Amino acid sequence: MKTLDELLHEHEFFKDFKPEYLELMAGCATNVIFEAGQYIFREGQEANVFYVIRHGHVALEIHDPRRGPITIETLQEDDVLGWSWLFAPYQWHFDAKAVKLTRAVAMDGKCLRMKCENDHTLGYLMMQRFNTVLADRLQQTRLQVLKLYD
Amino acid sequence: MINLTKTPLMTQKQLANPMQPEPFRVKRVMKESYDTFTLELEPIASERLFTFVPGQFNMLYIFGVGEIPVSISGDPNQPAMLVHTTRIVGSVTKAMSKLKAGDVLGVRGPFGTGWPVSDAEGCDVILVAGGIGLAPLRPVLYQTLAHRDRYGKIVLLYGTRSPEDILFRKELEKWRARFDLEIFVTVDYGDSDWHGNVGVVTKLIPKAPFDALNAVAMVCGPEVMMRFTAIELQKRGVRGDGIALSMERNMKCAIGLCGHCQFGPTFICKDGPVFTYPQLQSWLAQWEV
Ligand SMILES: Cc1cc2nc3c(=O)[nH]c(=O)nc-3n(C[C@H](O)[C@H](O)[C@H](O)COP(=O)(O)OP(=O)(O)OC[C@H]3O[C@@H](n4cnc5c(N)ncnc54)[C@H](O)[C@@H]3O)c2cc1C
Ligand code: FES
Numbered sequence: 001m002k003t004l005d006e007l008l009h010e011h012e013f014f015k016d017f018k019p020e021y022l023e024l025m026a027g028c029a030t031n032v033i034f035e036a037g038q039y040i041f042r043e044g045q046e047a048n049v050f051y052v053i054r055h056g057h058v059a060l061e062i063h064d065p066r067r068g069p070i071t072i073e074t075l076q077e078d079d080v081l082g083w084s085w086l087f088a089p090y091q092w093h094f095d096a097k098a099v100k101l102t103r104a105v106a107m108d109g110k111c112l113r114m115k116c117e118n119d120h121t122l123g124y125l126m127m128q129r130f131n132t133v134l135a136d137r138l139q140q141t142r143l144q145v146l147k148l149y150d
Numbered sequence: 151m152i153n154l155t156k157t158p159l160m161t162q163k164q165l166a167n168p169m170q171p172e173p174f175r176v177k178r179v180m181k182e183s184y185d186t187f188t189l190e191l192e193p194i195a196s197e198r199l200f201t202f203v204p205g206q207f208n209m210l211y212i213f214g215v216g217e218i219p220v221s222i223s224g225d226p227n228q229p230a231m232l233v234h235t236t237r238i239v240g241s242v243t244k245a246m247s248k249l250k251a252g253d254v255l256g257v258r259g260p261f262g263t264g265w266p267v268s269d270a271e272g273c274d275v276i277l278v279a280g281g282i283g284l285a286p287l288r289p290v291l292y293q294t295l296a297h298r299d300r301y302g303k304i305v306l307l308y309g310t311r312s313p314e315d316i317l318f319r320k321e322l323e324k325w326r327a328r329f330d331l332e333i334f335v336t337v338d339y340g341d342s343d344w345h346g347n348v349g350v351v352t353k354l355i356p357k358a359p360f361d362a363l364n365a366v367a368m369v370c371g372p373e374v375m376m377r378f379t380a381i382e383l384q385k386r387g388v389r390g391d392g393i394a395l396s397m398e399r400n401m402k403c404a405i406g407l408c409g410h411c412q413f414g415p416t417f418i419c420k421d422g423p424v425f426t427y428p429q430l431q432s433w434l435a436q437w438e439v
Pocket of ligand 1: 150207216218219220221222235236237238239240241242243244282285286397398399400401423
């Protein structure tokens with residue numbers, strides 16, 4: 001069976017992380033599995049974790065009382081789920097549901113924040129990685145709101 | 151660098167009088183979605199075969215209403231049947247949507263350049279379609295699947311508004327069952343019944359299974375989508391001159407005479423509609439060209 005730092009090393013998000021940092025990260029990591037249909041988190045709940053998805057398919061949903069759940073984005077293998085753990089008030093803004101069986105590594109946000117505070121080089125690296133993810137998502141959302149196909 | 155397929159010899163003959171619409175009869179009307187339909191047309195002069203290359207378009211004339219350019223969405227290996235898939239946006243497309251089997255419309259064409267289907271031989275073929283942009287790419291699928299052994303991987307990345315807007319559903323399902331074709335569909339918004347991808351089509355590019363260094367990409371959809379798709383394909387490693395795009399502008403003559411379809415230094419009707427990315431790159435982000 002693979003160790004957590006090996007699993008992290010295989011993931012796109014942690015590509016090129018130095019082994020000592022992967023080991024530090026693994027100290028905040030847990031292996032998790034979500035069944036199809038299971039909610040991973042719900043809007044408004046405390047956000048103190050993020051997930052690196054290894055296999056599966058996750059839908060980010062927003063609930064509209066008239067229309068029910070609307071999927072605004074889906075995430076798969078090699079994606080990262082959740083950034084609300086990085087910014088106060090540390091609350092989820094959407095619901096996240098496993099559409100099919102999903103395996104991920106859950107990263108404890110409090111533990112990571114502490115490690116980043118203690119080692120600013122690590123903190124900078126994490127910020128760089130998350131900013132890349134955020135910039136990509138922002139770009140995609142901008143295209144999505146353009147309603148290009150109307 | 152890819153070359154855009156030129157009009158075949160047979161087509162040159164068809165264009166003997168390119169301004170004269172030829173009468174075609176509607177054989178079948180198929181509803182694809184609430185605003186999109188496919189017409190199967192047969193020439194009234196029954197001996198006529200309609201040879202075309204994937205990517206070409208016709209001018210379709212609805213008597214008393216008007217004439218519009220529409221790409222051919224059918225199988226180039228079945229020249230007895232002319233097929234067009236159209237989305238209702240205004241007066242002509244609306245009138246066209248009301249046609250029934252037996253009705254007659256005028257056809258001029260085929261016009262323009264085709265997708266680089268021959269140049270893609272030996273390469274992975276990546277088709278990126280947005281919305282109605284799947285229609286002009288469908289003939290590429292027919293053509294490449296008919297000569298499957300000549301190509302590497304064939305990958306279709308298709309983005310559309312919502313699950314209800316997905317075109318050619320039955321055919322996509324049939325193709326999905328093949329092991330030699332990869333299809334990824336994404337929608338901008340999905341409800342709880344949709345278990346597929348949600349997000350823009352560009353998001354599918356980084357993970358799509360193809361060899362970027364030996365790939366030819368053909369992209370068709372709204373212009374903004376094509377711009378960002380070309381950027382994303384290049385980020386992945388596809389060469390700019392391995393990317394072809396299909397452009398749209400209002401048209402009148404369709405043979406390079408009236409200037410209606412001018413785009414920068416080119417006329418979309420005769421120099422396009424299919425262009426290589428380097429031909430368009432400097433014009434794509436400019437206003438009012
Ligand atoms: C080479 C070429 C190939 C084409 N292939 C296809 C095809 O396969 N299927 C298809 O459905 N359409 C295709 N089109 C677009 C089609 O020609 C137009 O949708 C049509 O001319 C609209 O005519 P209309 O009278 O119905 O609408 P109009 O009255 O001309 O326009 C009504 C409204 O729709 C908008 N509009 C016009 N054209 C478009 C467009 N292309 N996209 C979005 N909005 C538009 C106008 O700005 C206006 O607001 C193609 C165009 C070109 C140049
Ligand atoms: S439509 Fe007349 S020049 Fe192109």
